[in-house]
Amino acid sequence: MDKGLLFIISGPAGSGKGTVVKSILKKHPEIKLSISMTTRQPRPIETPNVDYYFVTKEFFQDKIENNEMLEYADYNGNYYGTLKSEVFDSLENGRDVILEIEVDGAMQVKAANPEAITIMLTPPDSQTLESRLRGRGTETEENILKRLNKAKIEITFLPKYDYSVINEDGGADACADLIYSIMQAEHSKTVHTKSIIKKFE
Amino acid sequence: MDKGLLFIISGPAGSGKGTVVKSILKKHPEIKLSISMTTRQPRPIETPNVDYYFVTKEFFQDKIENNEMLEYADYNGNYYGTLKSEVFDSLENGRDVILEIEVDGAMQVKAANPEAITIMLTPPDSQTLESRLRGRGTETEENILKRLNKAKIEITFLPKYDYSVINEDGGADACADLIYSIMQAEHSKTVHTKSIIKKFE
Numbered sequence: 157m158d159k160g161l162l163f164i165i166s167g168p169a170g171s172g173k174g175t176v177v178k179s180i181l182k183k184h185p186e187i188k189l190s191i192s193m194t195t196r197q198p199r200p201i202e203t204p205n206v207d208y209y210f211v212t213k214e215f216f217q218d219k220i221e222n223n224e225m226l227e228y229a230d231y232n233g234n235y236y237g238t239l240k241s242e243v244f245d246s247l248e249n250g251r252d253v254i255l256e257i258e259v260d261g262a263m264q265v266k267a268a269n270p271e272a273i274t275i276m277l278t279p280p281d282s283q284t285l286e287s288r289l290r291g292r293g294t295e296t297e298e299n300i301l302k303r304l305n306k307a308k309i310e311i312t313f314l315p316k317y318d319y320s321v322i323n324e325d326g327g328a329d330a331c332a333d334l335i336y337s338i339m340q341a342e343h344s345k346t347v348h349t350k351s352i353i354k355k356f357e
Numbered sequence: 358m359d360k361g362l363l364f365i366i367s368g369p370a371g372s373g374k375g376t377v378v379k380s381i382l383k384k385h386p387e388i389k390l391s392i393s394m395t396t397r398q399p400r401p402i403e404t405p406n407v408d409y410y411f412v413t414k415e416f417f418q419d420k421i422e423n424n425e426m427l428e429y430a431d432y433n434g435n436y437y438g439t440l441k442s443e444v445f446d447s448l449e450n451g452r453d454v455i456l457e458i459e460v461d462g463a464m465q466v467k468a469a470n471p472e473a474i475t476i477m478l479t480p481p482d483s484q485t486l487e488s489r490l491r492g493r494g495t496e497t498e499e500n501i502l503k504r505l506n507k508a509k510i511e512i513t514f515l516p517k518y519d520y521s522v523i524n525e526d527g528g529a530d531a532c533a534d535l536i537y538s539i540m541q542a543e544h545s546k547t548v549h550t551k552s553i554i555k556k557f558e
Contacts, residue, residue, distance in 0.1 A: 281556040341542035355482040
């Protein structure tokens with residue numbers, strides 16, 4: 157059986173990453189979405205073991221010390237990260253895995269696993285990005301500018317990604333289809349398919 | 358305007374390459390199929406300027422001397438090849454170009470144009486290949502074995518291609534869709550899309 161491939165999808169606030177990834181998984185339930193682990197408290201709308209694995213600091217630190225984390229970060233006093241087993245068990249079983257993580261984590265994973273395929277989702281331009289961030293209407297001007305600035309910095313990392321996909325307004329389904337095309341194309345690379353020549357010996 | 362990309366599709370006898378390429382062009386008429394030039398006589402079923410550009414030996418030799426050929430070969434006393442203008446004019450105008458050529462020509466074009474994307478179409482296995490070659494029922498045993506041997510040699514070049522696609526029986530449409538996915542994925546590579554970061558400065 158062929159191994160699965162690891163696809164890392166990053167996208168700044170305003171890229172619509174969550175909706176796009178949901179659309180991919182709905183159309184292609186055979187793909188596994190990696191679930192992150194965190195030490196922060198669950199929010200009321202969150203479902204444990206679906207949105208995150210919620211664990212104690214001791215548990216998380218133990219995993220770090222035993223080299224069981226694929227990537228992790230300390231953010232606002234809480235750990236966030238991905239267990240190696242969460243990703244590699246599925247890959248071994250032939251399932252493709254989507255890892256939906258931020259730029260820092262993506263660069264960590266790509267450095268240690270150069271065979272992973274990195275995709276950045278972006279809004280079409282600065283104006284659309286800003287209007288999407290303002291559109292929520294629930295944040296202070298200071299917060300909006302902070303999020304806008306963070307998103308712009310993240311987008312400067314785009315040339316370090318393998319692929320980029322633009323999410324136009326209302327384009328989540330088209331983005332999902334394009335990302336699925338990228339996944340199929342990667343499986344067709346001869347580095348993965350060259351063993352077929354044995355069938356002609 | 359973005360430039361088009363050059364896709365080289367090779368496939369041995371029995372790969373169903375002709376049917377697959379026709380299916381791609383029918384679904385996506387915006388893609389240009391490069392037409393080859395030859396000095397051999399047209400066959401009754403062939404349409405000049407559609408199947409080939411039929412030219413004199415003097416004309417072809419002139420193009421070789423003026424460095425106007427992208428690739429060419431001398432086969433059974435006749436020239437076969439591709440004019441640079443046939444490919445590069447369309448690429449400049451933003452159209453993707455499919456070049457349907459044999460392994461030798463594909464390797465020539467890729468060496469001179471490493472940005473070209475190479476795709477090999479194959480039958481699923483040796484048995485299917487042989488039954489497809491015999492299926493025509495019009496050839497001598499000697500000819501069939503010669504074609505079978507040539508096809509097997511061509512398939513050994515597969516690891517030198519970027520992508521490979523398997524054409525199962527009745528799978529021409531699926532192959533066309535997969536090759537179109539590869540074309541879309543190639544356009545999404547950040548080497549082609551990274552200029553979008555200017556829209557966030």
